[in-house]
Amino acid sequence: MGCASSKQFKRRTPGYEDPNILAKETTFSVNEVEALYELYKKISNSIFKDGIIHKEEFQLALFRNSSKKNLFADRIFDLFDQKRNGVIEFGEFVRSLNIFHPDTPMTEKIAFAFRLYDLRCTGFIEREELKELVIALLNESDLFLSEEAVEQIVDQTFKQADANGDGKIDPDEWKDFACKNPALLRNMTLPYLNMQKSTWARAVVM
Amino acid sequence: MSTMATDPQPLVMGRYYLIKLLGKGSFAKVYKARHAETGEEVAIKIMDKDHLAKSGAEQQQIMSEIDIMRRVRHPNVVRLHEVMANKKRIFVVMELVRGGSLLGYLSRNRGVGEPAARRVFQQLVSAVEYCHSRGVFHRDIKPENILVDGKGDIKVADFGLSALADTKHDALLHTVCGTPMYIAPEVILNRGRGYDGVAADVWACGVVLFVIVAGCLPFSSVTDTGAMYRKIVRRQYDCPESLSPGLARLVRRILSPLPAQRITIPQIKQMPWFRRGFKEINFYIGSDECPRTLGDYHDLDSDSDDDSNSTVSSSEDPSSPVQHRGRRMHTSVSAPSLTSLEKEKDSSVPAMRRPKSLNAFDIIASSPSFDLSGLFDEPGEQMRFVSAAPVPKIIAKLEEIAGHVSFTARTKEHQVSIEATRNGLRGVLIISAKVFELTQDLVMVKVCKKAGDTAEYRQFCDKELKPGLRGLVDGMPPAGDSA
Numbered sequence: 080m081g082c083a084s085s086k087q088f089k090r091r092t093p094g095y096e097d098p099n100i101l102a103k104e105t106t107f108s109v110n111e112v113e114a115l116y117e118l119y120k121k122i123s124n125s126i127f128k129d130g131i132i133h134k135e136e137f138q139l140a141l142f143r144n145s146s147k148k149n150l151f152a153d154r155i156f157d158l159f160d161q162k163r164n165g166v167i168e169f170g171e172f173v174r175s176l177n178i179f180h181p182d183t184p185m186t187e188k189i190a191f192a193f194r195l196y197d198l199r200c201t202g203f204i205e206r207e208e209l210k211e212l213v214i215a216l217l218n219e220s221d222l223f224l225s226e227e228a229v230e231q232i233v234d235q236t237f238k239q240a241d242a243n244g245d246g247k248i249d250p251d252e253w254k255d256f257a258c259k260n261p262a263l264l265r266n267m268t269l270p271y272l273n274m275q276k277s278t279w280a281r282a283v284v285m
Numbered sequence: 286m287s288t289m290a291t292d293p294q295p296l297v298m299g300r301y302y303l304i305k306l307l308g309k310g311s312f313a314k315v316y317k318a319r320h321a322e323t324g325e326e327v328a329i330k331i332m333d334k335d336h337l338a339k340s341g342a343e344q345q346q347i348m349s350e351i352d353i354m355r356r357v358r359h360p361n362v363v364r365l366h367e368v369m370a371n372k373k374r375i376f377v378v379m380e381l382v383r384g385g386s387l388l389g390y391l392s393r394n395r396g397v398g399e400p401a402a403r404r405v406f407q408q409l410v411s412a413v414e415y416c417h418s419r420g421v422f423h424r425d426i427k428p429e430n431i432l433v434d435g436k437g438d439i440k441v442a443d444f445g446l447s448a449l450a451d452t453k454h455d456a457l458l459h460t461v462c463g464t465p466m467y468i469a470p471e472v473i474l475n476r477g478r479g480y481d482g483v484a485a486d487v488w489a490c491g492v493v494l495f496v497i498v499a500g501c502l503p504f505s506s507v508t509d510t511g512a513m514y515r516k517i518v519r520r521q522y523d524c525p526e527s528l529s530p531g532l533a534r535l536v537r538r539i540l541s542p543l544p545a546q547r548i549t550i551p552q553i554k555q556m557p558w559f560r561r562g563f564k565e566i567n568f569y570i571g572s573d574e575c576p577r578t579l580g581d582y583h584d585l586d587s588d589s590d591d592d593s594n595s596t597v598s599s600s601e602d603p604s605s606p607v608q609h610r611g612r613r614m615h616t617s618v619s620a621p622s623l624t625s626l627e628k629e630k631d632s633s634v635p636a637m638r639r640p641k642s643l644n645a646f647d648i649i650a651s652s653p654s655f656d657l658s659g660l661f662d663e664p665g666e667q668m669r670f671v672s673a674a675p676v677p678k679i680i681a682k683l684e685e686i687a688g689h690v691s692f693t694a695r696t697k698e699h700q701v702s703i704e705a706t707r708n709g710l711r712g713v714l715i716i717s718a719k720v721f722e723l724t725q726d727l728v729m730v731k732v733c734k735k736a737g738d739t740a741e742y743r744q745f746c747d748k749e750l751k752p753g754l755r756g757l758v759d760g761m762p763p764a765g766d767s768a
Contacts, residue, residue: 118660141659151655179657196649213645216652222671224727231724236645256646263646271661 096170105177107272112173119172132167150215154195179269188267189257193250203247209233296321298369298376301329308386317381327366330377330446353419353715353735354444361412363432363442382440387428391497399529400562402497405431405439407563409493412441413486414550419715422482426489427467428496466505467492470517470542484544487553491539498532499525503540518542531558642722643729651731666734666742668750670758673726679757683718683730686753716742730758 098112107115122140123132138152139145159167159175177183178191198208210233217224240248240256248256257263294302301318308315313332320327354365364380387405391397409431413423423430423444432440469488495503503522504513516522520540524533535556538548553559649655653667672679715735720728732750734742
């Protein structure tokens with residue numbers, strides 16, 4: 080019948096990957112990967128309409144604003160862009176969002192958060208990086224703290240997290256600290272991604 | 286507990302042993318159950334999912350009501366601990382009330398006198414008024430849903446759950462079959478579409494009151510539903526002569542077929558019959574003052590430091606109860622001892638407590654810009670500001686602002702936080718404010734919308750909150766930027 084062939088002719092965006100393969104690699108089911116594809120299509124056609132997510136489109140989707148400079152959007156975008164070619168392809172999108180799935184093991188989330196906060200990719204979260212993050216995020220919310228106050232907060236945090244006291248947080252120290260304070264990883268889980276589990280979202284939708 | 290059975294009991298949701306069946310309705314069964322780890326006894330209502338209401342608006346309403354109910358405390362309302370679902374069923378975990386339903390109580394105590402009826406009715410009205418003030422309606426008040434404990438005090442069950450089971454159809458069905466009906470006439474006439482939940486609940490309270498004092502339903506007809514409706518519309522019922530005039534008048538004003546003409550709760554509370562011996566109970570949305578381990582970890586986390594996420598979800602995201610599970614096992618840091626909570630019921634004590642402190646990573650993780658939810662949903666309504674003022678002063682100021690705009694402010698236990706509710710033009714608006722310690726001299730205050738209309742919330746922030754806080758606050762976001 081015409082069924083199989085019409086599918087072949089359907090235009091897929093560059094970087095499209097087979098949902099079956101993506102589902103195997105991730106916590107998502109095939110249906111969920113397909114649902115994510117719908118979302119991907121929407122985001123990737125919001126500005127440039129070329130079926131690939133550009134940074135501006137990513138920012139627009141996150142904050143309803145494509146021009147506002149945002150440290151977080153930059154960081155996340157860079158981590159999503161695994162091939163480092165300046166755009167997020169569909170496979171990258173799904174594999175990266177997988178980190179945020181509620182069922183993804185904590186260790187993966189911890190590792191991802193570490194990379195996110197290790198702004199200069201030195202393999203450590205350094206004092207300066209943490210300070211920069213805090214200031215940038217507060218400023219984005221129009222909160223301006225004195226230098227001294229930020230120093231105090233960062234000092235206090237390092238006292239708790241930098242176990243060996245060498246002035247930087249290594250992956251093991253981060254892991255211990257995050258395990259003790261799981262609330263720190265709350266932005267690493269998106270309940271929205273739990274589409275399949277026997278949850279309320281499902282209960283109500285089905 | 287003494288009923289410890291040796292047989293393996295069925296385990297539901299991985300953590301409750303079903304002990305025994307307490308009751309059974311057409312679509313639901315209620316079990317007594319025990320938490321596998323803590324041994325806490327609860328009641329679990331298990332419903333078939335086929336009877337879920339399905340429209341999007343209704344779902345949102347259900348979710349937001351359940352979310353509110355999970356945080357609501359009132360002595361005459363059965364506490365809702367959690368709601369979960371699998372493919373086929375919905376599980377509602379709630380407080381176990383020892384005793385039975387009002388139905389059984391009435392049949393055991395024939396000829397309940399007016400003083401006893403008044404007590405039940407006062408408690409019922411108090412519970413209903415309280416839940417209405419939080420934006421939650423019952424829609425299915427009947428003696429079966431009113432539980433009576435050992436002391437003769439009542440607890441209303443199933444608040445906010447009405448839309449889960451399709452009670453309207455259920456009720457219509459039952460009406461046809463001639464079983465008791467407590468459904469307001471406008472609900473039946475409109476087939477449940479677009480009616481005033483407040484007035485409908487008042488009607489049901491009136492029928493319950495009548496049943497208590499008269500021992501029978503005001504309107505019922507085993508065979509002829511049409512005849513029954515005609516009676517309702519003409520307000521034709523036999524009022525027992527034994528009723529005092531004040532009571533008879535109250536019943537008559539409640540059983541008004543037109544919702545617009547029906548007496549309201551504030552008016553009921555002015556009626557002399559009602560006022561006798563009535564003590565106004567001032568209650569609050571508590572958080573977790575009860576000795577539960579189970580419910581505690583949900584709310585603790587979400588209430589103490591998870592604003593950005595839980596805000597969005599509590600009013601707008603249908604998956605919110607889910608979100609409140611799984612990630613919650615942790616933040617027990619600030620859990621207070623029971624005794625300290627008992628003492629802190631009055632709202633005047635927050636100054637004694639120390640706010641939870643935030644470290645640098647907390648600030649990062651709770652930052653609205655560090656949140657991917659925007660990909661899936663509208664960003665939540667949250668505002669943060671920093672202040673060097675002492676915590677008691679901030680709280681006093683917030684309460685003043687809340688009072689100024691006729692909010693009711695309540696300080697919660699175990700954290701420095703106030704939650705304000707008001708009945709706005711577009712329904713109830715619930716706003717929460719929480720204070721966190723940043724450094725020895727600085728605190729961060731997070732204000733977010735818990736439920737209600739977004740435009741109305743923004744207006745509150747711009748017109749009342751922000752101007753009111755000027756002077757106390759270092760970094761005040763410019764007007765209009767509340768995300």
